[in-house]
Each structure stands twice: as C-alpha cells, then as structure tokens.
Amino acid sequence: EVQLVESGGGLVKPGGSLRLSCAASGFTFSSYTMNWVRQTPGKGLDRVSYISDSSTYIYYADSVKGRFTISRDNAKNLLYLQMNSLRAEDTGIYYCARDQQLGVFDSWGQGTLVAVSP
Amino acid sequence: DIQMTQSPSSLSASVGDRVTITCQASQDINDYLNWYQQKPGKAPKLLIYDASNLETGVPSRFSGSGSGTHFTFTISSLQPEDVATYFCQEYDSLPLCTFGQGTKLEIK
Numbered sequence: 683e684v685q686l687v688e689s690g691g692g693l694v695k696p697g698g699s700l701r702l703s704c705a706a707s708g709f710t711f712s713s714y715t716m717n718w719v720r721q722t723p724g725k726g727l728d729r730v731s732y733i734s735d736s737s738t739y740i741y742y743a744d745s746v747k748g749r750f751t752i753s754r755d756n757a758k759n760l761l762y763l764q765m766n767s768l769r770a771e772d773t774g775i776y777y778c779a780r781d782q783q784l785g786v787f788d789s790w791g792q793g794t795l796v797a798v799s800p
Numbered sequence: 801d802i803q804m805t806q807s808p809s810s811l812s813a814s815v816g817d818r819v820t821i822t823c824q825a826s827q828d829i830n831d832y833l834n835w836y837q838q839k840p841g842k843a844p845k846l847l848i849y850d851a852s853n854l855e856t857g858v859p860s861r862f863s864g865s866g867s868g869t870h871f872t873f874t875i876s877s878l879q880p881e882d883v884a885t886y887f888c889q890e891y892d893s894l895p896l897c898t899f900g901q902g903t904k905l906e907i908k
Contacts, residue, residue, distance in 0.1 A: 727844070727887060727899040741895040777843055785891025786834055788855065790843035 691794030704778030722774035
C-alpha cells in the first residue's frame with residue numbers, strides 16, 4: 683500500500699523557516715516525480731514545487747521561488763521542502779503527492795499544517 | 801495562465817440523485833483534466849484522470865467526460881459517503897497546473 687507521511691509543520695513567525703519532510707513507503711520511491719501541493723484559504727489548491735525521480739528536474743511556483751527548496755533522498759525514501767522567509771500567505775496545509783504521470787497526483791499524504799503568524 | 805472555472809460552487813442533492821459538476825478551462829487543454837474528491841479533514845483523492853479514465857478502485861458511479869475547454873464530472877447515483885468537495889485540475893500547461901476552486905457537495 684502506498685503511504686506518504688508528512689511532518690515538520692508548525693507555527694512560525696513571518697521571516698522564519700521550516701523544513702517539511704515526507705516519508706514514502708509501499709512503492710519504488712526513486713521511480714517517481716514527487717510534488718508539494720498546498721491548500722490555503724486564499725488560493726485553494728496550488729502545486730508549489732516538484733522534483734523528478736533523479737532530482738534532474740525541479741520546478742517552483744513563482745510565489746515561492748527563491749524562498750523554498752525541494753530535495754529528496756532516494757536511499758531513505760524521503761522528500762523535503764525547506765521553507766525560508768515565510769510569509770502569512772504561506773499559511774496552509776502542505777501535502778506531498780506522487781505523480782502517476784506528470785501532472786496526475788495519484789497518492790497524497792495526510793498533510794502538515796504550516797501557520798505563519800506574529 | 802489557464803483559469804479553471806468550476807460550477808456550481810456548492811450543491812445539495814438527495815441520495816440516489818444524478819449529480820453533475822462542470823469545469824470550464826480558459827483555453828484548450830485537450831483532455832489533460834483530472835477530478836479529485838476531498839472529504840472533510842482528509843487529503844484529496846484522485847477519481848478521474850485524463851478527463852474520462854476511472855482511477856483503479858474508484859466506484860463506477862463516478863465518471864468524467866469532455867475535452868478542449870468544457871468538462872463534466874458525474875455521480876450517477878449519489879451515496880451518503882460521497883459528501884465531499886470535488887476539484888478539477890488541468891495539466892496542459894506544465895509545469896504549471898491549475899486547480900478549480902471546488903464544488904462542495906452535501907446531502908439534502
């Protein structure tokens with residue numbers, strides 16, 4: 683059974699940093715492109731970043747470019763999102779999601795809540 | 801950027817009813833359109849991909865159709881467990897991909 687389990691969310695002040703992790707199991711992690719998708723009150727669902735299976739291709743949404751860094755450790759079946767210079771508008775639930783084919787998210791984690799507030 | 805307009809934004813129907821949700825794209829997206837179900841407090845779940853393909857394990861009462869700019873998602877006979885918010889998502893504009901704003905479905 684495919685399982686994705688996020689961790690690392692929390693309450694942080696504007697300008698602060700968080701590192702999210704996603705532990706994958708039940709499939710060959712190194713064969714899949716992985717995504718971070720967030721759900722915010724303001725913008726709904728929004729893919730913020732993806733990383734290809736071997737980390738060759740990386741994408742960031744304009745809203746997070748220069749502030750967020752995606753990475754993965756295929757030996758440990760882990761996906762990461764380093765979030766710096768956090769803003770109030772980054773508040774939301776962050777999901778890791780597997781790419782069945784580019785742009786089709788066939789498995790999602792339960793999400794981790796990020797709250798950016800003074 | 802492609803805009804995805806879902807309608808209605810909310811819907812109330814009775815058990816056994818046929819339910820239809822539409823998604824309009826601001827430009828031609830071929831059939832690069834997915835539908836997801838999100839139950840309260842849960843992550844989205846893929847139901848339909850490539851406009852009309854049923855994801856493995858999804859009940860056959862769910863279906864999707866359309867191509868180009870106009871797409872339809874249908875539940876043929878609404879069940880109590882179908883209470884959820886439903887989202888469309890295009891992926892014709894990769895690496896961008898845009899979700900609709902969602903349709904909240906309730907039981908009357």
